[in-house]
Amino acid sequence: MPPKADPTILAFDTSAAHCAAALLWGGKIVSRVEEMSRGQGERLMVLLEEVLTENGKTWADLDAIGVGTGPGNFTGIRISVAAARGLALGLGKPAIGVNGFEAVAFKTPRPCTAYLPAPRGQRYALELTETGTNAPRQEDGDAPAPDAFKMIEAIAQIAAARVAQATEPFARPAPMYVRAPDAAPPREKPPLILP
Numbered sequence: 264m265p266p267k268a269d270p271t272i273l274a275f276d277t278s279a280a281h282c283a284a285a286l287l288w289g290g291k292i293v294s295r296v297e298e299m300s301r302g303q304g305e306r307l308m309v310l311l312e313e314v315l316t317e318n319g320k321t322w323a324d325l326d327a328i329g330v331g332t333g334p335g336n337f338t339g340i341r342i343s344v345a346a347a348r349g350l351a352l353g354l355g356k357p358a359i360g361v362n363g364f365e366a367v368a369f370k371t372p373r374p375c376t377a378y379l380p381a382p383r384g385q386r387y388a389l390e391l392t393e394t395g396t397n398a399p400r401q402e403d404g405d406a407p408a409p410d411a412f413k414m415i416e417a418i419a420q421i422a423a424a425r426v427a428q429a430t431e432p433f434a435r436p437a438p439m440y441v442r443a444p445d446a447a448p449p450r451e452k453p454p455l456i457l458p
Contacts, residue, residue: 270426271324274419275311275346276331277303277339278363279408283331283415284314287423293318294419296411304342325356329422331414332360333439334379334387334399340438347436357429359422360436364389364399367409369417378406387441399441 271288282303285294295314297306315321330347333340344360351358364377368391371377379387386406389399425433 267326268427270326270423271320272327272329272419272423272426273311273315273320273325274329274331274361274415274422275307275343276411276415276418277307277343278331278333278335279339279411280336281411282306282310283411284310285329285415285419286314286318286320287416287419288318288320288324292416292419294412294415296415298411303339307342307346322350322354325354327356327422327426327433328354328358329418330358330360330436331366331418332362332436334363334381334441337440340440344436344438351435357426357433358436359425359433360439361418361421362389362439363387363409363414364391364396365421366414366417369413369421378404380406380408381441399439401441 269289273286275284280300281296281298283296285292293314295310297310299306328347328350330343332344347358363379367379368375368377374390374392376388376390381387381401385401386404387399387401390397
């Protein structure tokens with residue numbers, strides 16, 4: 264994709280207990296956040312269509328998709344990343360993954376450490392240097408929940424900056440997990456299937 268100075272970006276994120284979307288174009292940004300602990304998979308595409316329609320845009324007007332890649336809720340991250348990949352394929356536009364640490368630290372001078380809340384009284388941490396990042400980690404300590412509006416708008420702005428500086432095709436967005444999922448397979452035997 265050739266660089267574009269002022270791209271139109273539709274960004275979304277479902278990595279926490281919300282469904283969030285932002286539309287960035289012509290120096291303007293609008294965002295919507297709907298708090299929800301379930302149902303993001305059913306609501307996401309409807310929300311994106313509403314945001315586009317309310318602002319006089321169509322899918323064809325987009326230059327790229329921005330997507331929050333986590334860390335956060337395992338299922339929520341997969342919903343967003345799968346939707347971004349599908350939209351990118353269907354629209355023939357790039358999907359650009361932005362992790363939550365980058366969004367939290369948006370416009371913060373580097374080096375810095377970004378924190379996100381984690382389950383069970385812990386937090387996720389990532390050190391961002393001027394040239395990259397170290398591996399994320401989970402540690403004891405509190406991290407306040409970030410403002411969902413600021414996060415989704417940062418995801419859109421970071422994606423736009425990447426489009427403006429693009430010199431080669433983008434890799435497909437991938438989920439960012441700090442720890443392995445804690446789901447376990449059932450311990451009961453599966454039912455007997457009769458012929």
